[in-house]
Amino acid sequence: EAMHKYYDQLVALEVKIPSSEVQIPFKWKDAFDKGSIFGGRISLTVSSIGYEKVCVLFNIAALSTQIAETQNLDSEEGLQKANKKLQSAAGIFTALKDRVVGLIEQEPTPDLEPECLGVLSSLCLAQAQELVVQKALKDSMKDNIVAKLAGHADDLFAEVMKVMQKESVRTLWDKDWLSVVSGKQALYNGLSQFHQSKVCNAAKNIGEEISRLQYCLELFQACQTRSGMAGLGGCSDWVKRANRALTDAKKDNDFIYHERIPDVKQLTAIGRAAVVKPTVLPDKFLPNDKELFAALMPVHIHQAVAAYEVRKQEMVGKELNRMKEGTNMLNEILNSMNLPAALEDTTGGGVPASLKEKSAAVIEAGGVDELERLVRELPDLLQRNTDLLTEAERMLREEAESDSTLRAQHGARWSRTPSDKLTGTFSANA
Numbered sequence: 001e002a003m004h005k006y007y008d009q010l011v012a013l014e015v016k017i018p019s020s021e022v023q024i025p026f027k028w029k030d031a032f033d034k035g036s037i038f039g040g041r042i043s044l045t046v047s048s049i050g051y052e053k054v055c056v057l058f059n060i061a062a063l064s065t066q067i068a069e070t071q072n073l074d075s076e077e078g079l080q081k082a083n084k085k086l087q088s089a090a091g092i093f094t095a096l097k098d099r100v101v102g103l104i105e106q107e108p109t110p111d112l113e114p115e116c117l118g119v120l121s122s123l124c125l126a127q128a129q130e131l132v133v134q135k136a137l138k139d140s141m142k143d144n145i146v147a148k149l150a151g152h153a154d155d156l157f158a159e160v161m162k163v164m165q166k167e168s169v170r171t172l173w174d175k176d177w178l179s180v181v182s183g184k185q186a187l188y189n190g191l192s193q194f195h196q197s198k199v200c201n202a203a204k205n206i207g208e209e210i211s212r213l214q215y216c217l218e219l220f221q222a223c224q225t226r227s228g229m230a231g232l233g234g235c236s237d238w239v240k241r242a243n244r245a246l247t248d249a250k251k252d253n254d255f256i257y258h259e260r261i262p263d264v265k266q267l268t269a270i271g272r273a274a275v276v277k278p279t280v281l282p283d284k285f286l287p288n289d290k291e292l293f294a295a296l297m298p299v300h301i302h303q304a305v306a307a308y309e310v311r312k313q314e315m316v317g318k319e320l321n322r323m324k325e326g327t328n329m330l331n332e333i334l335n336s337m338n339l340p341a342a343l344e345d346t347t348g349g350g351v352p353a354s355l356k357e358k359s360a361a362v363i364e365a366g367g368v369d370e371l372e373r374l375v376r377e378l379p380d381l382l383q384r385n386t387d388l389l390t391e392a393e394r395m396l397r398e399e400a401e402s403d404s405t406l407r408a409q410h411g412a413r414w415s416r417t418p419s420d421k422l423t424g425t426f427s428a429n430a
Contacts, residue, residue, distance in 0.1 A: 001288070003056060003059060003060050003063065004060065004285035004286050004375040005285075005286060005289060006056060007053065007056045007057065007060065007285060008051050008284045008286055008287075008289060008291075009291070009292055009293070010049055010052055010056065010284055011053070011283065011284060012291045012292075012293060012294075013049060013293055013296075014049045014050065014053070014127050016293060016296050016299065017049070019218040019300055021299075022047055022048060022049050022169075023047055023306065024047060025046070025047050026046055026048070026051055026055065026201065026236075027044070027045040028044060028051075028109070029041045029043040029109075030042040030044075030056040030109040030110055030111050030112040031058070031062065032042065032110065032111050032116075032172045032173070033109075033110070033111075039416065041179075042109055042110065043109070044109045046104060046106065046205075048103075048104070048105070050103035050104065050105075051103065051104050051256050052098060053103065054099075054100055054103050054104060054108075054112065055112075057092050057096055057281075057354055058092075058093075058096060058112065059086075059096070059110070059214045060092060061089040061092035061093050061096075061120070062089075062122075064085040064086070064092075064426070065086065065089050065124060066364045067082075068081070068082035068083075068085040068086050068089075069082075069087050071085075073131070073134065073363070076135075079131055079135050079138075082131055083128050083131045083132065083276070084279075086124045086125070086127050086128035086131070086276075087124070087125070087128050087277065087278060087279045088279045089120075089121075089124040089276035089278055090121045090124035090125040090128065090276075090277075090279070091121075091279035091281050092307060093117045093118075093120045093121035093124065093278075094117075094118075094121045094278045094281075095281040096112070096117050097114045097117040097118050097121060098114075100112050100113075100114060100117065101114065108201065110169075110172055113168065113169070113170070115163070115166060115168045115169050116169050116172060118163060119160065119163045119164055119169055121278060122156065122159050122160045122163055122291065123160050123164075124358065125156055125276055125277070125278060126153065126157045126159070126160050126181075126184075127321075128276040129149070129152055129153040129156050129274075129275065129276045130153050130157075130184070130188070130392055132153075132275045132276060133146065133149045133150050133153050133188065133191065134289045135351035136149050136303055141358050142195070143195040143196070143198040143199050143202075144195070144199050145273065146191070146195040147191075147192045147193075147195040147196040147199065147270050147271075148192075148270065148271045148272055148273035149189040149273045149275065150188045150192035150195065151188075151189075151192040151270045151271065151273075152272045152273055152274050152275070153184075153188040153192075154185055154188040154189040154192055155272065157181055157182075157184045157185035157188060158185050160181050160185075161178065161181050161182050161185055164177065164178055164181060165178065176228075179226055179227050179228060180227050180229075180232070182226040182227070183222075183224070183227025183229065183232050183233075183235075184223070184227075184232065184233060185227040186219045186220070186222040186223040186226060187219070187220065187232060187233045187235055187238075187398065187408040188233075189216075189219050190215075190216040190217075190218075190219030190222075190223065190235075190238065190242075192215070193213075193215050193216035193219065193270075194212070194213065194216040194238065194241070194242055194245075194269050196212055197209045197210075197212035197213045197216065197245065197249075198245075200212060200389050201245075201249065204257070205256045205259075206249055206252055206253045206259050206261060207253065207257070207259030207260050207261045207262055208267060208422065209245075209249050210246065210249045210250060210261050211261050211262050211263070211264055212264075212267065212268060213242055213245055213246040213249060214246065214261075215262075215264045215267075216238075216242050217239065217242050217243065217246065218303075220235050220238055220239045220242065221239075223235050238322055282361075284399070287384075351429055360366040392426070396423050396426055399423065400419040400420060400423065402419075403416070403418065403419035
């Protein structure tokens with residue numbers, strides 16, 4: 001649980017701190033290197049949370065296999081817990097196999113090579129299936145089911161035996177690893193054949209039963225030879241049971257059935273029952289646990305907040321400038337209208353005194369009649385002013401023509417200021 005908590009904290013911290021800014025060196029040693037007289041064990045030091053996560057996950061998987069090994073397999077609870085731990089370890093090794101290169105970004109130690117992690121995942125899965133077979137035997141399940149379960153265990157151990165012998169990883173294992181795996185592959189192939197022979201016996205297929213019993217005895221003998229252990233997985237007891245069954249089957253065939261014994265290669269393949277699979281690696285092992293760095297703001301969020309503040313200040317400054325410009329324009333308009341100075345205080349009620357004075361002046365000058373007379377005179381005044389402007393414009397044009405004629409006639413001797421400069425103001429206002 002402590003390793004689970006540590007890993008979860010690393011996951012949470014990695015989101016908030018870029019890996020490039022982590023300056024903590026994490027050092028781990030190779031799990032399979034025992035060192036030598038010439039030097040210590042292989043190790044790798046990387047300043048990366050991703051590397052620390054990989055190594056912690058590897059150790060969680062390794063610890064899971066050790067926990068599985070210590071379980072009491074004679075109990076239901078012990079079998080289930082061991083099986084669960086092995087499937088969990090297989091899932092972790094599988095996940096690491098796919099991610100390790102991208103997380104470390106450099107050459108890993110041999111135990112973290114994808115090929116090695118693949119072997120460990122396959123081995124854990126094969127051992128988990130082995131426990132399923134043991135439980136099926138303990139629960140006295142039907143022979144056809146046990147045959148299929150043992151057949152799948154045979155396939156898984158065969159795959160482990162194959163990948164363990166690859167050139168890139170074969171030197172990592174202790175010398176007895178391969179022999180035990182090879183022996184178990186033969187053992188579970190033999191168990192599959194033995195229980196399938198019992199199915200044949202129930203169906204009165206005595207010839208096939210004898211063939212499978214003979215083959216399973218060969219496999220049990222191969223198990224003992226490869227592993228160097230006569231009792232691996234109870235192999236010696238299975239040999240005795242198979243021999244007794246073979247003796248009985250031959251006796252029945254000789255006296256009753258007289259069936260032809262088929263060659264092993266002609267036997268129908270036994271079905272497979274795949275029960276176990278790698279457990280998917282969770283994002284967090286203990287999602288409900290408190291996060292130690294919950295108050296620490298992720299860098300990308302911090303950068304977004306900073307960018308937001310800058311943008312906010314820009315927008316606020318822009319709006320303030322617009323308000324100042326509008327205020328200045330409004331003040332200019334008010335000044336042009338002599339406002340608010342032109343407004344009189346009328347808090348006392350009634351008509352303002354200035355307005356009364358102006359009204360009295362109008363009345364004294366003749367009142368409405370005088371105003372109407374002045375309005376009637378406006379057209380005549382307009383026509384008179386228009387005639388004056390037209391005449392002035394004609395005189396200016398004649399003067400300009402005269403100036404041009406004399407200037408052309410006398411040339412440089414005509415030194416008077418040009419007419420357009422003298423009368424320009426009048427022409428513009430005409």
